[in-house]
Amino acid sequence: MSEGGAAANGRIGIKVVVNGSIHEDKVEPRLLLVHYLRETLGLTGTHVGCDTTNCGACTILMEAEGKWRAVKSCTMFAVQADGRKLLTIEGLAKDGELHPMQNAFWENHALQCGYCTPGMIMAAIGLLQYKPEPTEEEVRKGISGNLCRCTGYQNIVKAIMQGSKQMSANKQTIG
């Protein structure tokens, strides 16, 4: 990674930990994090919806100073993730078992086409980092950066309420 006045032409080496695996790559500075995840690493569970920071389909979790934060991966450069831990939808299920939040989406029929779902789930888990047991209003505010054009949010909100209770009961903060 370039520091200070170091020349930064061409490609820059980055090292990231995605879903627990270390990846080292050389990337163009203008490569967006979402394209790095999808095209370089083949993790296509993170979606590109609007590509304008509105829809939240590209939401992932990023660790910063020991805290996991939901971010829109279409609005960050891959080079900015150097040295960071990232979590995408692919990193949630463990040993063939769905993550409680994924399971809650399944049980509550919180999706139709499923395009927004990975971003919704990551935003939901991001919200729980601040509010482990959110109220319905807090859930609605927490996912206000994620658009669903199918279900009208009712079941999504129900699912997040259920998922948060389950995660809290499991004393689970992330994955």
Added chain:
Amino acid sequence: MYPRKFDYYAPKTLSQALQLISEKGEDAKILAGGQSLIPMMKLRLASPAFVVDLNGIKELSYIKSEGGTMKLGSMTRHADIEHSSVVASKAPIMVEAASQIADQQVRNLGTIGGSLCHADPSADWPAVVLALDAELEAKGTVERVIRSKDFFKGPFETALSQAEILTEVRFRIPPAKSGYSYTKFERKAGDFATVGVATQLEMGEDGTVSKARIALTAAGPAPFRAEEAEKLITGQRPTAELVEKAAKAASDASDPAPDLRGSAEYKKDMARVFTKRSIRSALERAGVSI
């Protein structure tokens, strides 16, 4: 959407960053939270040749309350302010404003300094720092302090020069007997303000308003203090009529541009309505009923 090619620098100290921007001159752009700059680069509304990323500079991210003064590093994220117990107890108007900026994900990356320097005429922080009468500290070849009142020059234009970096936002912590409100009118969840009004009031022992600062965003080419409105209520015992008059004065001082959020006439009237609500809410929080 891809931005045009650029060279990327990630300095670890402020002095390295200052050296870089002075070397690269007009072709360099500072990357703070990136939540406005990156979308602009993707749309190719901005195509800097050099990007200087401040995210690795730890010394620019802090929240401190020292001897009656609140200090925030320019790289402090909206979410850090939103969830700070220190800010909640010393300057709750900032928590109220932070929680209304865009959405969770944007607040996790976006910074107060980035927002102030971008100077979007509809952004939330400018009205808040005006209402707090904050001082903005900038470093370049020299260090200087700019009063928030003198910082915003026009749409996307500030008092900073190309070779300066905003380093700190600081203000006197409002006294206990004060009221505040950031009242934002938005067309849809997470939108920029159609109009936003920040009010910070201090009450005297005799029940009159001893100090009033009222600032509006999205109501003109740059955020501004509604000084006529402030004068009308200062030194007075607040009444519904007086608040209505002050709101009218703020609306008269506004000069909003028509866009998809409404006509100029509509926005001018919303400036009146939301100034009224903002003052009323600030009075209520100061324990004054009218």
